[in-house]
Amino acid sequence: MDLVQQIKEAGVIGAGGAGFPTHAKFTAKAEYILLNGAECEPLLRVDQQLMERFPDEIINGLAAAGRYIEARKAVIGIKGKHKEVIALLRARIDALGLAGYMEVMELRDMYPAGDEQVLVYELTKRVVPETSIPLKVGCVVINAETALNIYKAMAGQPVTETYLTIAGDIPRRMTVKVPVGMAIRDVLQQCGITNPDDYAVIDGGPMMGSVLSGLDGFVSKKSKGYILLKKDHFLIRKKSVSVERARVISKTACEQCRMCTDLCPRYLLGHNMQPHKIMRALSYQLADVKEQQIAQLCCECNLCELFSCPANLHPRSVNKFYKQKLAEQGLRYQPVTIEYKPRAARDYRLLPSKRLVAKIGLTAFDKPAPMTAVDWRPEYISIGLRQHIGAPAIPVVAVGDQVQAGQLIGKIPDNSLGAAVHASLNGTVTEITDNSIVIKVG
Template sequence: MSLLDMVKEAGIIGAGGAGFPTHAKLASKADYILLNGAECEPLLRVDQQLMEMFPDEIIKGFEAAGRLVNADKAIIGIKGKHKEVIAILQDRIKELQVGDYVEVGLLPDIYPAGDEQVLVYELTGRVVPEVGIPIQVGCVVINSETALNIYHASAGRPVTEKYITIAGDIPNRMTVKVPVGTPIIDVLKLSGIENFDDYAVIDGGPMMGPVMSNLDGFVTKKNKGFVILKKNHPLIRRKTATKEQTKRINRASCEQCRMCTDMCPRFLLGHATQPHKMMRSLMYAANTNAPNDLEAQKVAQLCCQCNLCELFACPIGLYPKAANNFFREKLAEQGLRYKPTKEAFEARSAREHRLVPSKRLIARIGLHDFDKPAPMTDNSLSPLVVKIATRQHVGAPAVPVVSVGEHVQAGQLIGKIPEDSLGAAIHASISGTVTESGNDFIAIRRD
């Protein structure tokens, strides 16, 4: 069986949050394969620890993926501040005798260094086109945990576990490995908090992650971390503002200073996105007699949702990303799509002077006191029941291949990719009996 088939059968998806099926990505041919070890979201600690703990496995998985896409060079992107991890990687690359192919590329400690288009530019100097993807400039990007999963797939091991950081205003900060399908509340309670009535939980990083409306869900292959903060924390108040609130505030207060645009990572890469113009259009939208320039509003679709404009750039705390999203939704309703006017792009000359240091960002969003280690622990969770989502990836949901009452072993295939569809297989994360098998999830009760 080819490595590509092994990756497909193992159900590997992007572990950094997007969830794109990895076998589809590795079916391309590229000049570079890049490992995204930037982990630029504040407080998250998974990737840097995996590279420290499993350097050989990650390097081997990464190299194998690079050979698969015929890449000329494999570059591990990691922030230069992680000196100990870098030394380990460089030593293991030398010992494994892959230094002529795999190298470490140092990234600045900025946000969002982990945005794949920023990563591509920092490591190769190439700029991904507007509404484009890295393969258009000869690059394939995978995450550190994804590379580890590729190594496991080569040994016949599917994805059944997930590494997650638990951080924030909590007694116990840690990174743990849990079975896919574990109740999220069980993971959260490892923080040392039992009653979450006064707390809010961000699913993912504090910049891009949404505040969870309830804590009744189950861990998927995409989960990266949970940031737990008091409900009255300023970041939680901003992230829970309603659409109507953000529209009202934006219309009343925007002074068109352009800071949201001038510091936008995609604008600095030469793209046409200009959130300050979406703020202006939003003010016009309040006036029924104002012009409705849909062509100009299409640039809203270039927003990468990094939230830098709202949580750092705007000097008076407005919501430019929300303005972008307002027009993105309007355009989607009408089936309108932005079309680039050129093929080649160059970063703007001012870019190097407008990069946002991570430490300044962390202080600005009120997380300085919580920016502490979250060490990998042996705290093991053995949930009685897991619920494994059939749709935890980009594409069509997995089709169940097990029935209620059937006994399954950990690692057994329980959901396959639909015929002629983009998707990912899912596997039992524990041994036990199937208690539910439907369109949304498959539940397994432990033996």
Template sequence: MSILDMVREAGVIGAGGAGFPTHAKLASKAEYILLNGAECEPLLRVDQQLMRMFPDEIIKGFESAGKLVGANKALIGIKGKHKEVISILRNRIEELQVGDFIEVKEIPDIYPAGDEQVLVHELTGRVVPEMGIPISVGCVVVNAETALNIYHASMGVPVTEKYITVAGDIPKRLTVKVPVGTPVIDVLKLSGIENFDDYTVIDGGPMMGPVKSDVDGYVTKKNKGFVILKKDHPLIRKKSVSIEQAKRVNRSSCEQCRMCTDMCPRYLLGHSTQPHKMMRALNYALKNVEEQKIAQLCCQCNLCELFSCPAGLYPKSANLYFKGKLAEQNIKYKPMKSEFTTRKSREYRLVPSKRLIARLGLHDFDRPAPMTEVQVNPEEVHIATRQHVGAPAVPIVNVGDHVELGQQIGKIPEGSLSAAIHASISGTVVECGNDFIVIRRG
């Protein structure tokens, strides 16, 4: 079995949050393969620790991925502030004698350094075109944890566990490894909090992660972290505003200062996205659909809404509003050119992570979340059939079947973009539906 087939069978997906099936990405041919070790979302600590703990495995998985895509060069992008990790990686690259292929490149401590298109530019100087993906400029990007999972797949080990940071206004900040399908509440309680009545949970990083309506749910292969804050924290109040509420606020206060546009990471890369124009179209009920199409270029990094706007308005929500309207009409933006250059002002408008953290009101919580050996042994796991981009996995087990840890329980539908799923504990299948396969331990 080829490495690509092993990655496919192991159910490897983008572990950084996107969840794109890795076997489909590695079927491309590229000049560069890039390892995203930026982890630019505030408070999350998974990738930097994995690169320190498992450098050989990550390097070998990354090398395998690079060979699959036929890359001439493999570049690891990591923020320059992580001096220890950089030193470890460079030392292991030399010891493993792969320095002619793999190189560590330091990137600035900015947000969103981990955005694929920003990372591509920081590492290669290339700009991904509008509506494009990294392969458009000869690049394939994989996350650090994904590279680790590629290595495991090459050893015949499927993805059954997930590394997650638990951070925020909590007694105990930590990063843990838990079985896929673990109840989220079991992970949250590792924070030292038992009663969450006064708290709200952000699923993911504080910038792009959505606010959870409750503490229910189950860990998937896409989860990266949970940020727990008091319900009255300004960030929670801001992120809890509905699009309808945001529209009303925008109409009442926007003065068209265009700071949302001038600091937009995609605009600074040379793209046409201009959130201030979406604010204008919303506020004055403008009907020009052609101008509204640029809303589809928004990457939803949330910088405009949570940092750039001096009045604390909701430019991203305006973008989302028009994206939704255009999608309903099946109207799509078409780029007018294929090559892009960064705007001259870009180097002066990059947002340092420390300034962003202070603006979010998270300075007091920006502390280590050390990798911690914790036994999380749920009696039942709920393994989602759709925890990746594409079609849901098709169950290949039935209620009453006994399954072993690592056994495949859901396959890729014929001819579809999807990913396989595996049992994360040994036990008995007690439910098997279109959304979840539930396994009870023992």
């Protein structure tokens, strides 16, 4: 069985972000394989600790993937501030005999260093074209936990657990290994708060994550963190504004200062992403959304909305609104530029992480979240059939079946992009819906 088949059978997906099925990334050859260890979202502490705890596994998983796609070089990108982890990785690369093939490159401590296209430029000085992917410039990108899962897949271990950080305005900040399908409510009980009703929870990082409408959801393979803040915190209030309300506010108050564009990471890479023009279109009620196709270049990093705008408006929400309108009409942005180069001012407009953390009111909570062992004993788990980009998995078990941890319970539909799903704990299947498989544990 070759590496791609092992990865496919193990259900490996991007551990964070959109959850792209990893086996689909390795169908073409590339010049570089890059490991994204930037973890640029404030407060999240997963990747840096995984690289410290499992350096050999991550290095070997990255090397195996790189050799499969015939990459001439493997590069680990990690922020320079993690000096001890960097020293450890370099020592283990030497010890494993990979010094001629793999190197560690230090990234600046700025946001969004972990944006895939920003990372490609920082590590290779190549600009990914508009609407394209890193493969277009000879690169494949995976993150630290994905490399760890590739290593495990080579040993026949499917993805049944994920690592995530619990942080914010809480007594106990921690990073934990959690079985896929755990109830979010049960996970959050570990952080030491007595009344969860006083808090709002951001699913993911504070910049790109969304506020959960309730705590009845379940952990998926791509869960990377939960940020708990009091409901009156600036970040919660800002993220809770509806798209319609955001449009009204932006339409009436935008002063066309261009700050959203001048600090946009994709604009600084040379792309035509210009949020101020989208805001202008909203103000003038332009009906022809075809003219607003640049909205599709938005990576939704949220820097424009949470940092750049001096009037505290909602450029990212407006971009997202137009992206939805364009999708409804089947319109796609057509690039006109062939060669891209970063804007001359880019180096002077990069946003230091500490400055971002201060602006969004998280300085008091920007503290370690150490890896913590937890003995999870849930009564039920609910494993999603669509934890990834692509088609949902098809159940291969029935209600009443006994399942073991690691057992395949959902397969990829024929001729579709998708990912297999596996039971994370032993138990009995009690319910199967269009979205999930519920297992009574024990």
